[in-house]
Amino acid sequence: MSWLQVLKSKFPASQAAQELRWIQQELPRSQWQTAVEQRANLVPLQYILGSQPFGDLTIKCKPGVLIPRNDTEEWCEELKQVIKKRNGPVEVLEYCTGSGCIGLSIATLANVKKVLSLDISKEALALCQENLQLNSAKVKAEVEFHHGDLLKHQLPQTSATLLLSNPPYIPREHFNRAGGVEESVLKYEPEDALVGNLEFYSRAHQKPSPKLDLRYQIRYAQKYTERHWLETKLEYSTVYVR
Incomplete structure (x- = not known):
């Protein structure tokens, strides 16, 4: 099963495709497999990527701290x-x-x-x-x-x-x-x-x-x-x- 198919099994097709693009844009290739597996287990994408835009700022995100909405x-x-x-x-x-x-x-x-x-x-x-x-x-x-x-x-x-x-x-x-x-x-x-x-x-x-x-x-x-x-x-x- 491809990475996109893994994500499509959990999310709508458009969301799965967008999130895979973000994973591949933001993380080194060596982390893509783990990132897809984590996301398929519903780990929030911000924890996987490590950050979230907030206005003009970039806010680091880590487990244990609420993700900015x-x-x-x-x-x-x-x-x-x-x-x-x-x-x-x-x-x-x-x-x-x-x-x-x-x-x-x-x-x-x-x-x-x-x-x-x-x-x-x-x-x-x-x-x-x-x-x-x-x-x-x-x-x-x-x-x-x-x-x-x-x-x-x-x-x-x-x-x-x-x-x-x-x-x-x-x-x-x-x-x-x-x-x-x-x-x-x-x-x-x-x-x-x-x-x-x-x-x-x-x-x-x-x-x-x-x-x-x-x-x-x-x-x-x-x-x-x-x-x-x-x-x-x-x-x-x-x-x-x-």
Whole structure:
């Protein structure tokens, strides 16, 4: 059976052909056989290739750390247009950074002075440092990655005026095939980066700094809850939380 036939046994023909092209473009020939076998076992393609484009950045991907999503990239690009319009330098605090894709993308903006990103996973934080080095030529702001547990409120005092977060949002009862979660995600991506209910959003409302004046604009995934948008006005700045 050819490599294309192996992939066609698992995926639609057009997807199989495209993924085989990517494997052959991105990996040395000596790795093609293993890569096809891994993909046929539903290992995410980003883990096999080792990276994922995210806007103008290239984000390294490794097992144990959530793969950046296309919808997150689109959301981030929209957010960047909002931040560009803000007056004066912007300092950002980001919860649940994962691979660092959002924080690093925001750090490419000329008016962003500093980005402080936190995550509970040491694996994720190590990958964040790799992604910072990989994209250092495009990053304009000072960027720091720190360990922090949002649910335990292990958060730094900060002078940031903008809070970002893309926390786990899939309720436990929906984390299955019946809930629309792909089998490859269930088998290979970190559950703790995906499963969560509204506790992350509730915790995000606790201001980490008396200087953090915020307008919370929280978007919940529509398929998981009827509370699609929730807004709380505090003062002048804006907080976007997926």
